[in-house]
Amino acid sequence: MPGPIQSLERAAAILRLLAGGERRLGLSEVSASLGLAKGTAHGILRTLQQEGFVEQDPESGKYQLGAELLRLGQSYLDVHELRARALVWADDLARASGETVYLGVLHQHGVLIVHHVFRPDDSRQVLEVGSMQPLHSTALGKVLLAHDPVARGELDDYPPESFTSRTLVDLAAIDEECALTRERGWSAAVEETWAGVASIGALIQDRRRNPVGAVCISGAVERVCEAGVVRPELVVAVREAARAISRDLGAARF
Template identity: 70%
Template sequence: MARSIQSLERAAAVLRLLAGGERRLGLSDISSAIGLAKATTHGLLRTLQQEGFVEQDEVSGKYQLGAELLRLGNSYLDVHELRARALVWTDDLARSSGESAYLGVLHKGGVLIVHHVFRPDDSRQVLEVGALHPLHSTALGKVLAAFDPVAHNEAMESDFAAITAATVTEPAAFDRGLAEVRARGWAGDVGETWEGVASVAAPIVDRRRMPVGAVGVTGAEERVLDGSEPRSALVAAVRDCARAVSRDLGAGRF
């Protein structure tokens, strides 16, 4: 059996301690509970604090679980619930649009595809579940960056690599485009990630009206576009799907 890493075991012990019992604990309480010297415990807490897993109250000096740990936990739960709620709706979206439907969430500075429904024809297709797509060049990524502050920060810190000749590579121009995405409620991608391929995506929100993912369709430009813009019926279908999944997640009617 592989040996465990002691520092990680100690950090995990701190987090478990803060997750139970009193909401906030002082340095002495934590060091005594996990059986470590105060200096060692303080070093662990400082590292966890720097990573956002622990927060320190400015008045009392006591420690509690941080927002980053909560976000990671919620992300795990949200992805599983999101995919389960979206299964039927994305199937309907692929069938009604005649295009491939995708469900994506923010992950490691990109869009993680957590569900993919094949285009309903006899063409040969590759399942993309588990693929990580760029934030700055995909419709799914633009939607996440427009409505999720964390995704926005990660997108703006990316290298804005030119994937095709149509990819937006200037951060300022990308950010201006996000304002339009927020105003109209959906995003498009015309040849920015794959030449000759266009996409449309819309945000999915949960019961708190917080963005938890995005849903969209992708297909050949000649099928998706009407002139230079996505077909209005296709945009409506994607937005209806996003609303339906959001309602199933408790967002209510909107």
């Protein structure tokens, strides 16, 4: 059985050291505290800094924990609480709409599906928990793009991919869609990722009104849409589910 990887052990030790203090630490302090050569400590710190796990003060040159660690920790807590709070409401939404329900959170440069309720019929379906969906061409992704600056920043680093003739790839057009989503309180994606599939999504917030995820229904265009427009009763159902989950997470009524 392979043993532990020394470089990862040292990186973890540095993170624990920075987490245990009340002040920033310089390279010499990190090196001396952990018994590492300065060159080794510097190389690990630079790598952690590049990944956002460590930040360096530009004036003193000292190091402290980075924001990426906070985001990952908050994401872990939010995802587990989010799933627990959403179970009943997602089931109710699937029954009321007759369609598939997804719960998604921002993960790297896409949307991670953390809960999936099958369409309530006898059709053959595949569980998609753990799969990824695009940010720019799905209802879940559009909601997160509209409300989470971190999500929007991902598009600058990873240019949008075209999946169908309806996919928006121009950033200005995507920003217009985001503004519309914020204004009306819901998103829609009609055949933008998969031909014949339409989805409607709404934002989930926590007690601090932070965007922690999104919920959507997804199904065949002919069921989700009418005369080329998403059915208003389905929009209402999705928004009510998102509000209910948000309230269970402590958000004020909205």
